[in-house]
Amino acid sequence: MQNKIIITVFAVIAALSVVGISSSSTVSVAYAQSEQTQCQTGALIGYYGTIFGLANVCTNGHRIDVDIATNYIPQPGKVFEAWLVDDYYGGSGYALSMGKISKSGTLGFDEDMTNALTYTDIVITLEPDNDLSPSAAWSDAVAQTWLLPPFGQ
């Protein structure tokens, strides 16, 4: 009788250990997946129905690297400014400036964020050079692309 109890206790401990090990490995895999860097390339579509440029975006959930290229040239006295926008799926509507596109038509942006996956879109606006306003000139927006999952959380 006593032997049976001892065997049962050992069996329960062994079963719990197996469950514990497998669940911890599942968590590790999930963590590794979230830390894995994923890249996507999207066409920036001009609001007049043209291909404005390209945006290559890589993230591991925290770090985000954005490369933008365009062949379009802003009018004299104006610059293109790129924004990461968090607006879809009931987002906050927050727009983060990634800075202006250089005269050569490129922009490289990278940052370590608390959570980079909340963003859903990239919008390009036309802003006055040396603009004093930190806000986006939304009525002078010229192009947009969206970000695929894992973005949009």
Add this chain to the structure above:
Amino acid sequence: MKRNGKLGLPIVLGVISLLALSLLISPTLNLAVKAQGQNRPSPEMAQQVQQKLLELSEKFRGLVNNSGANLSLPQGSNLTESLQGLADSAQFKNLSQQLSQGLSQLGINGSNIQNLQQEGGADFSGLVQKLQNLTSSRGGGQ
């Protein structure tokens, strides 16, 4: 002594008036103050801008979804061919038509976009090369 005290107030007021007048007349200071007032948005204005940007973004998504165009280019593919394929697709032509018609609905300034010029025309291979040069110079990958 009492007489001097009586004179003191008009003198102070006079100095203050002169200073205020010089500030109003000074073109440098005047322009700086005006520029700050015109370009720095109030919190309410900033909120409105964000709201408009949100609406614009959602309208754009709606138009893209209706057209069936796929803006994402497959990873590891020939980007120039993929981009040309997108530009030539019936879905993209449909999107272009909807965007040009719906520009006013989007609430954006169409003349700004129409007046934009392209360096080297619609050369997709040059555009892709530009992106790849940027990505490789920054140590990234696609």
